[in-house]
Amino acid sequence: VSTAQIVPDTTADEVEAVLSAAAAAAGPLGALRPAERARLLRAAADALDAAAGELVPIAIEESSLPEGRLTGEVARSSGQLRLFADALEEGSYLEVILDSADPDAKPVPRPDLRRMLVPLGPVLVFAASNFPFAFSVPGGDTASALAAGSPVIVKAHPGHPRLSQRTGEVLVEALRAAGAPEGTFAVVHGMEVGTTALTDPRIKAAAFTGSVKGGRALLDIATTRDEPIPFYGELGSLNPVFVTPAAVSARGDAIAEGYVGSFTLGTGQFCTKPGLLFLPEGHGLEERIADAVRGTAPAGMLNERIREGHAHERDRLEGIGSVRTVVHGADADAGIAPTLLATTAKELLADPDALLQECFGPTSIIVDYSGPEELLAAAEAFGGNLTATVHAEDADAPTLPPLLDVLRERTGRLVYNGWPTGVAVAWAMHHGGPYPATTASVHTSVGTTAIRRFLRPVSYQNTPQALLPEALRDDNPLGLPRRVDGELRPA
Amino acid sequence: VSTAQIVPDTTADEVEAVLSAAAAAAGPLGALRPAERARLLRAAADALDAAAGELVPIAIEESSLPEGRLTGEVARSSGQLRLFADALEEGSYLEVILDSADPDAKPVPRPDLRRMLVPLGPVLVFAASNFPFAFSVPGGDTASALAAGSPVIVKAHPGHPRLSQRTGEVLVEALRAAGAPEGTFAVVHGMEVGTTALTDPRIKAAAFTGSVKGGRALLDIATTRDEPIPFYGELGSLNPVFVTPAAVSARGDAIAEGYVGSFTLGTGQFCTKPGLLFLPEGHGLEERIADAVRGTAPAGMLNERIREGHAHERDRLEGIGSVRTVVHGADADAGIAPTLLATTAKELLADPDALLQECFGPTSIIVDYSGPEELLAAAEAFGGNLTATVHAEDADAPTLPPLLDVLRERTGRLVYNGWPTGVAVAWAMHHGGPYPATTASVHTSVGTTAIRRFLRPVSYQNTPQALLPEALRDDNPLGLPRRVDGELRPA
Numbered sequence: 001v002s003t004a005q006i007v008p009d010t011t012a013d014e015v016e017a018v019l020s021a022a023a024a025a026a027g028p029l030g031a032l033r034p035a036e037r038a039r040l041l042r043a044a045a046d047a048l049d050a051a052a053g054e055l056v057p058i059a060i061e062e063s064s065l066p067e068g069r070l071t072g073e074v075a076r077s078s079g080q081l082r083l084f085a086d087a088l089e090e091g092s093y094l095e096v097i098l099d100s101a102d103p104d105a106k107p108v109p110r111p112d113l114r115r116m117l118v119p120l121g122p123v124l125v126f127a128a129s130n131f132p133f134a135f136s137v138p139g140g141d142t143a144s145a146l147a148a149g150s151p152v153i154v155k156a157h158p159g160h161p162r163l164s165q166r167t168g169e170v171l172v173e174a175l176r177a178a179g180a181p182e183g184t185f186a187v188v189h190g191m192e193v194g195t196t197a198l199t200d201p202r203i204k205a206a207a208f209t210g211s212v213k214g215g216r217a218l219l220d221i222a223t224t225r226d227e228p229i230p231f232y233g234e235l236g237s238l239n240p241v242f243v244t245p246a247a248v249s250a251r252g253d254a255i256a257e258g259y260v261g262s263f264t265l266g267t268g269q270f271c272t273k274p275g276l277l278f279l280p281e282g283h284g285l286e287e288r289i290a291d292a293v294r295g296t297a298p299a300g301m302l303n304e305r306i307r308e309g310h311a312h313e314r315d316r317l318e319g320i321g322s323v324r325t326v327v328h329g330a331d332a333d334a335g336i337a338p339t340l341l342a343t344t345a346k347e348l349l350a351d352p353d354a355l356l357q358e359c360f361g362p363t364s365i366i367v368d369y370s371g372p373e374e375l376l377a378a379a380e381a382f383g384g385n386l387t388a389t390v391h392a393e394d395a396d397a398p399t400l401p402p403l404l405d406v407l408r409e410r411t412g413r414l415v416y417n418g419w420p421t422g423v424a425v426a427w428a429m430h431h432g433g434p435y436p437a438t439t440a441s442v443h444t445s446v447g448t449t450a451i452r453r454f455l456r457p458v459s460y461q462n463t464p465q466a467l468l469p470e471a472l473r474d475d476n477p478l479g480l481p482r483r484v485d486g487e488l489r490p491a
Numbered sequence: 492v493s494t495a496q497i498v499p500d501t502t503a504d505e506v507e508a509v510l511s512a513a514a515a516a517a518g519p520l521g522a523l524r525p526a527e528r529a530r531l532l533r534a535a536a537d538a539l540d541a542a543a544g545e546l547v548p549i550a551i552e553e554s555s556l557p558e559g560r561l562t563g564e565v566a567r568s569s570g571q572l573r574l575f576a577d578a579l580e581e582g583s584y585l586e587v588i589l590d591s592a593d594p595d596a597k598p599v600p601r602p603d604l605r606r607m608l609v610p611l612g613p614v615l616v617f618a619a620s621n622f623p624f625a626f627s628v629p630g631g632d633t634a635s636a637l638a639a640g641s642p643v644i645v646k647a648h649p650g651h652p653r654l655s656q657r658t659g660e661v662l663v664e665a666l667r668a669a670g671a672p673e674g675t676f677a678v679v680h681g682m683e684v685g686t687t688a689l690t691d692p693r694i695k696a697a698a699f700t701g702s703v704k705g706g707r708a709l710l711d712i713a714t715t716r717d718e719p720i721p722f723y724g725e726l727g728s729l730n731p732v733f734v735t736p737a738a739v740s741a742r743g744d745a746i747a748e749g750y751v752g753s754f755t756l757g758t759g760q761f762c763t764k765p766g767l768l769f770l771p772e773g774h775g776l777e778e779r780i781a782d783a784v785r786g787t788a789p790a791g792m793l794n795e796r797i798r799e800g801h802a803h804e805r806d807r808l809e810g811i812g813s814v815r816t817v818v819h820g821a822d823a824d825a826g827i828a829p830t831l832l833a834t835t836a837k838e839l840l841a842d843p844d845a846l847l848q849e850c851f852g853p854t855s856i857i858v859d860y861s862g863p864e865e866l867l868a869a870a871e872a873f874g875g876n877l878t879a880t881v882h883a884e885d886a887d888a889p890t891l892p893p894l895l896d897v898l899r900e901r902t903g904r905l906v907y908n909g910w911p912t913g914v915a916v917a918w919a920m921h922h923g924g925p926y927p928a929t930t931a932s933v934h935t936s937v938g939t940t941a942i943r944r945f946l947r948p949v950s951y952q953n954t955p956q957a958l959l960p961e962a963l964r965d966d967n968p969l970g971l972p973r974r975v976d977g978e979l980r981p982a
């Protein structure tokens with residue numbers, strides 16, 4: 001496959017047609033019953049699974065990722081579509097609240113009020129490079145926006161254009177066959193196409209996974225439009241790991257191996273890659289970790305731009321006086337070998353800005369700390385992160401709450417005695433965090449609650465039954481869980 | 492009371508102390524159990540009620556609003572604090588979701604995940620002019636942010652500085668006496684003080700009620716900071732009312748009176764004031780409406796700036812060739828008399844930008860329409876609004892859904908056979924809407940769900956019981972409603 005097979009940028013006329021069709025689809029798609037949209041999501045999931053044999057080889061060619069990983073990613077993506085279908089059928093996502101009229105309410109009578117969530121309208125999704133399926137065309141942003149009832153336009157990532165195009169065709173066809181309104185879903189190509197679409201008044205929200213620089217630029221466009229729109233960007237994260245002396249004593253070898261496995265997984269190209277490992281002074285694990293690093297085979301990176309970005313940031317870190325190179329991973333034809341660096345918490349605290357920069361790729365830093373106070377101070381030096389991880393033993397429990405409090409203030413997910421890579425798609429997952437982890441820490445991009453990003457509330461006041469949406473009628477024909485006069489009533 | 496009794500701007504040193512105290516209070520305030528924060532809110536509510544006798548006279552002096560209105564507003568504000576206390580005690584607002592570990596999950600095993608919402612941190616509230624209590628120091632933004640567990644700094648509105656200062660003292664004292672952390676609440680004064688605080692990294696969210704111009708300027712500051720923060724602004728709204736021929740036939744006189752009562756209430760200084768009334772051609776109600784307008788006593792406006800702004804916009808509307816002045820309300824010493832204008836839907840559709848501008852004060856426009864198609868086209872000309880109102884009869888029901896669909900797309904609250912002024916504080920209330928009604932249509936500024944603006948999710952992964960927050964423990968010691976493995980379980 002030659003690079004000539006790049007998909008051309010979507011033309012202005014084509015973009016106009018896509019935007020116009022999405023705007024036209026918003027009403028009918030939003031008007032479907034939740035269970036009807038669930039059926040569309042399941043049809044998309046089935047089609048994606050059925051096309052895996054065709055799509056995965058394209059993904060391998062375009063991303064350098066191995067087959068097993070990509071096959072798993074397809075399953076994760078189709079599973080995600082089905083989980084959102086479950087959430088639609090369950091119905092809580094509509095957040096229906098009914099308050100009876102109260103003519104005696106003080107200081108003023110209260111009318112009959114009925115609240116629910118409705119779709120925002122067409123959503124623009126900027127796909128990521130590092131998950132050609134799960135954070136790309138058929139990924140979480142697409143699934144949650146479609147679930148919400150918002151038509152979706154995906155701006156394909158240039159790292160896997162043919163896969164994006166073909167996956168888009170599979171989904172469009174599946175949605176059409178299942179009866180979705182024309183315009184429910186589309187894929188476009190081109191950086192300028194994306195920024196132009198982001199300024200279009202028919203786009204009512206946008207989601208993004210990528211770099212801090214790219215995400216911030218798009219955030220600025222989204223919020224300075226004539227009509228500002230929500231911009232849900234997941235940007236960057238260091239994902240520090242904190243290990244207690246007791247954990248080193250009890251499971252030092254396992255921690256060493258788990259750490260290297262996590263930071264080199266997918267050639268370190270995960271937003272949840274652990275960028276720093278805090279170990280107590282005298283931990284004695286450095287050689288063990290270094291051995292594991294040296295034993296990790298070089299692997300290709302997603303694309304040349306990411307390879308260069310990683311090399312540049314790795315070299316910058318290695319050039320810092322207080323940073324010691326334990327293992328320098330060479331760039332070779334076979335791919336990139338992982339790099340292990342080391343420093344101390346004292347040095348980190350002396351110049352946190354230099355060390356607390358994301359290095360996207362297989363490079364991580366061991367940080368030796370002198371004791372709990374220094375560990376806490378180091379934790380406080382971090383900004384917003386997607387995850388923070390603690391390795392500890394039962395005996396540490398009384399001393400951990402201050403550390404967990406500091407970390408919770410800075411992160412979206414706290415991992416205990418595990419590793420941050422691998423983001424389960426589940427009801428209780430939160431994938432987000434304070435800036436720069438995301439541009440909207442109030443929301444998540446993974447898990448069923450991600451649907452909330454594309455919905456807004458509406459209240460109906462004193463409206464006759466016949467004119468109310470089904471979700472708000474007295475007889476609850478959709479069988480929804482609802483809050484009635486303050487009381488939660490399961491379906 | 493002379494204008495010399497203006498409260499001076501808060502000094503830079505004082506602002507620094509307030510911000511520092513708020514940052515210090517965030518941890519302890521957020522760590523209180525929901526029922527403990529409910530107690531703080533109830534203490535604040537009681538103190539506000541107890542101080543009404545002292546506060547209302549200051550409010551009368553500073554706002555020109557009548558005593559009955561202000562007394563009602565105190566009751567509304569204390570009731571609002573108590574409703575948020577109810578919501579805290581009920582506990583659903585924490586959105587607790589627990590997923591059991593599933594080692595057999597495909598494509599990857601699922602860890603134990605437990606999600607809840609946690610406070611964002613210190614919130615800056617920009618108080619409004621037109622509700623000296625309910626959208627000011629002790630208003631809905633304050634109540635919902637405190638309920639969330641976020642310390643609050645209110646930037647007082649310059650229209651009622653002494654009231655703001657004194658109300659702040661009452662609340663600070665009540666919160667302190669009830670055991671709230673120092674720094675939980677503060678009031679500051681000065682426009683520059685507000686914009687400076689908005690850029691401070693210790694402020695994690697802001698809320699605002701005011702003009703489109705002012706709100707947009709603050710939105711830009713909030714989103715272009717180094718760390719962008721959520722900015723919940725309620726800006727402007729036209730609140731159109733649509734009346735069917737059948738409603739005119741059945742209740743023309745009542746509609747005429749209700750309309751005038753609503754648009755002149757509070758001298759028209761409500762964000763929900765009906766700015767346009769759509770009536771079928773030949774409605775025959777103009778004289779009746781004009782009489783009611785002429786029969787409405789002139790009343791003072793909140794302040795000179797608002798009086799001038801209203802006069803300027805009213806005069807601009809009167810100067811439009813297609814607008815006819817039915818009643819011109821003169822500005823006199825006794826106050827401002829209401830103004831009634833008239834035009835047609837045809838003229839409105841010919842130049843919507845000229846006519847669809849908010850005129851904050853007692854001026855409204857009757858718009859004659861020729862039939863249902865023209866009415867629908869006129870409805871489609873509107874941008875984001877807080878409310879839209881329909882007056883209709885049972886016989887209209889089959890023809891109304893298209894109109895309601897168009898209006899729902901553009902508004903946060905649909906009022907049927909009522910009037911938009913008067914926003915009930917209730918579980919099911921939504922006070923919001925697409926831009927420019929608000930800067931964040933996904934959220935509300937009134938109703939218990941307003942608390943959601945100041946909370947962000949966190950997930951705990953594989954964390955031992957002893958280290959989990961009480962809300963997430965297996966034994967559910969707080970008695971919270973929770974979702975467990977996908978199933979909603981009331982407390």
